[in-house]
Amino acid sequence: MTKARDDYPLDLRASRQGYALNKMCLSLKDERNRRRFTEDESAYCDEFGLSPEQKKAILERDWTGMLELGGSVFYTYKLAMLDGKSMQYLGGVFTGMTAEEFAEAMRSGGRKFG
Amino acid sequence: MARVIWGLATSHVPSIGAAMDNGKTAEPYWKPLFDGYAPAREWMAGHRPDVAVIVYNDHANALDLDLVPTFAVGTAESYEVADEGWGRRPVPPVAGAPELSEHLVRRLVDDSFDIATFHGLDVDHGLTVPLSVYCPDPGEQWPCPVVPVLVNVIRHPQPTAARCYALGQAIGRAIRSFPEDLGVAVFGTGGMSHQLAGARAGLINTPFDRMFLEKIETDPEALARLTREEYVAQAGTEGIELIMWLVMRGAMDERITRIHETYHVPASNTAAGLALFENGGAPA
Numbered sequence: 001m002t003k004a005r006d007d008y009p010l011d012l013r014a015s016r017q018g019y020a021l022n023k024m025c026l027s028l029k030d031e032r033n034r035r036r037f038t039e040d041e042s043a044y045c046d047e048f049g050l051s052p053e054q055k056k057a058i059l060e061r062d063w064t065g066m067l068e069l070g071g072s073v074f075y076t077y078k079l080a081m082l083d084g085k086s087m088q089y090l091g092g093v094f095t096g097m098t099a100e101e102f103a104e105a106m107r108s109g110g111r112k113f114g
Numbered sequence: 115m116a117r118v119i120w121g122l123a124t125s126h127v128p129s130i131g132a133a134m135d136n137g138k139t140a141e142p143y144w145k146p147l148f149d150g151y152a153p154a155r156e157w158m159a160g161h162r163p164d165v166a167v168i169v170y171n172d173h174a175n176a177l178d179l180d181l182v183p184t185f186a187v188g189t190a191e192s193y194e195v196a197d198e199g200w201g202r203r204p205v206p207p208v209a210g211a212p213e214l215s216e217h218l219v220r221r222l223v224d225d226s227f228d229i230a231t232f233h234g235l236d237v238d239h240g241l242t243v244p245l246s247v248y249c250p251d252p253g254e255q256w257p258c259p260v261v262p263v264l265v266n267v268i269r270h271p272q273p274t275a276a277r278c279y280a281l282g283q284a285i286g287r288a289i290r291s292f293p294e295d296l297g298v299a300v301f302g303t304g305g306m307s308h309q310l311a312g313a314r315a316g317l318i319n320t321p322f323d324r325m326f327l328e329k330i331e332t333d334p335e336a337l338a339r340l341t342r343e344e345y346v347a348q349a350g351t352e353g354i355e356l357i358m359w360l361v362m363r364g365a366m367d368e369r370i371t372r373i374h375e376t377y378h379v380p381a382s383n384t385a386a387g388l389a390l391f392e393n394g395g396a397p398a
Contacts, residue, residue, distance in 0.1 A: 007312040007351045011270040015179045026178050029199040073311035074174040074268060078199035087129075087383050091315040102316060106380035107143075110307075110318020 002064040004094045010072045018070020021058070024048035025075035034082055063093045116214070116292040118300055119163055120373070121366050122154070123330060123359045123389040124247045126170060126303040128198070128239040129382040134246050135204055147386055150376030151247060154390040157373050158248055161392075162257060163299035165211045166248075167218075167285065169263045169361040170240035170303045173198070176232070182269045183230035185281060187222070188237075188262035189215040196236035206252055208237055208245070211259040214292060218261060221288035227281055237262060244303045247388065258299075267304065267355045272342055278357045279338040282364020289365065302362025304355025306377070307348070308384035317350040318385050323377060326356060327389055331372055334363045352384075359389075369395035 008014070015022075024045060027033045037044045045055040057065035061083070066076045073090065080090055085099075092102035095111070105111055130147070133139050139148040175196040177183075193208040215231075222229050241262055249257050263285070266272055273281075282300075289298050306326065309317040326349075329337050338360055345354040363370075370391040379385045 004311075004313045004315075006314045007309060007346070009270050009346070009351065010268055015269065019179060022174075022179055026174055029175060029197055031197070034199075067311055072174070072268070077310075078174070081200045087310060091310070091383050094312055094315040105316055106318075106383060109320070109379050110385065111314070111316040112319075113314055113317055 002062055002068055004064045004067070008067040008073070014070045014072070016070070018072065020049045020051070021054045021066060021069060021071050022075040024050060024058070025071070025078050028078040028082055037082070063090055116289050116294055116296040116298055118286060118289055118366055118393045119297040120158070120161060120393060121300045121302065121362045121370065121391045122158070122244070122248060123302045123362055123387070124244050125305055125381060125384060125386040125388070126240045126243040127381045127384050127386060128243065130386065131203055131239050131243040131246055134250055147376070147378040147381055150378055151388060154374040154376070154388060155248070155250065157390065164258060164296040165214055165261065166258050166299045166301060167261045167263060167289070167365070168241050168244060168301040168303065169265060169358045170244065170301075171265050171267045171355065171358065173238055173240060173268070175238040176236045179269065182266050183264065184266050184273050185227060186230035186232055186264040187215055187219050188232045188235045188264070189219065190233050190235060193235050193237045193260070193262065195242055196238040198238055203239070203242055205242055205246065206255045208241065208256060209259040211261050214296070215261050217292050218285065218288045221291060222284055225284040225287065227284055232262070232264070235262060240303060244301050248301075263361065265358050265361065267357060270342075272354060272357065274342065275340050275345065275357045275360055276338040279334060279360040279364045282361040285361065286365035300362045300365045302359035304358045305349065305353055306356060306385040306387040307350050307353040309350030310352055310383055312351070314350065316383055318379055319348055319350070319353070320379065320385065322348045323385050323387060326359075327375055327377060327387060330359055330363055330389060331370060331391065334360060366391065366393050371395060
């Protein structure tokens with residue numbers, strides 16, 4: 001799994017780089033598309049023209065890799081929810097913790113920086 | 115003439131809505147937050163507005179990266195509740211206030227705010243959670259119609275905090291020139307400090323949030339001077355949503371009266387804040 005940078009600003013460069021990946025994730029807000037994705041994830045990724053790296057990140061659920069390839073968490077979260085994964089789970093992935101450890105860090109007042 | 119009667123600044127975290135939708139507000143995780151809301155809710159229930167102007171951002175539900183308006187106003191007669199990928203919230207559709215919307219659009223454009231308009235708009239948690247914070251049990255319909263005001267806080271470059279404050283001032287002028295006797299509530303939503311993605315995920319900056327909660331009343335100009343980069347560094351990638359509180363503040367008088375505030379960590383991966391202000395200074 002890819003190691004996360006501090007943050008992933010969704011600027012115009014990331015918008016260009018992640019266009020297909022974000023478009024695909026966005027489509028999952030429709031129930032019919034959620035079913036079609038689940039039936040054949042690889043074919044569904046191809047429909048949206050994901051790069052081989054983006055497709056690999058999606059199929060392997062490399063959540064940090066998706067961000068490195070231009071994904072935005074507001075978009076990839078729709079895939080996480082389809083998998084039954086919470087924002088605490090994703091927070092754990094980005095920070096090297098389990099979902100439970102991450103949730104506990106939040107209950108303890110959150111993570112402090114600087 | 116219409117007038118702004120109160121302003122509500124509140125977080126709009128989806129899980130706050132889900133806690134209400136799933137009857138979890140009395141559970142230990144959520145109880146402190148909802149107990150903190152109670153005095154504000156009681157006061158607002160006794161001061162019902164005729165219309166609410168709700169400043170919020172869409173989270174990849176009505177909008178995607180094809181078209182990202184910096185500022186937009188909804189102009190429809192009603193707004194459906196968005197399916198954000200896990201089914202619609204079980205709350206009523208949102209009635210619009212199209213005549214007030216039209217007036218705001220015209221006045222804002224004349225005031226040099228070149229805003230976009232939405233005639234078709236599914237509203238997501240950014241708008242419906244603040245409505246639920248105001249009114250937890252709406253029944254068949256929300257207590258008042260709504261004018262949605264959308265701000266791009268997700269895709270860089272977001273508008274400056276100063277521009278958001280100025281937009282709020284223009285919205286205030288526009289409301290005060292609407293020739294109907296309406297009491298208007300203005301909601302500024304989002305925040306407080308939080309970051310969802312990257313190695314800084316889980317960031318909470320309580321000293322910054324406390325400072326913001328104070329200065330939103332007493333020194334909004336200082337908050338308007340903070341740069342985009344300062345908001346992101348201090349409050350997190352998504353904490354920049356706080357610039358939408360400045361739109362609400364700008365629409366209100368220079369002097370406002372704090373009715374209630376509450377602050378709680380965590381709500382999901384965020385610091386949840388609420389501040390309720392009556393417009394104008396304290397009665398003598």
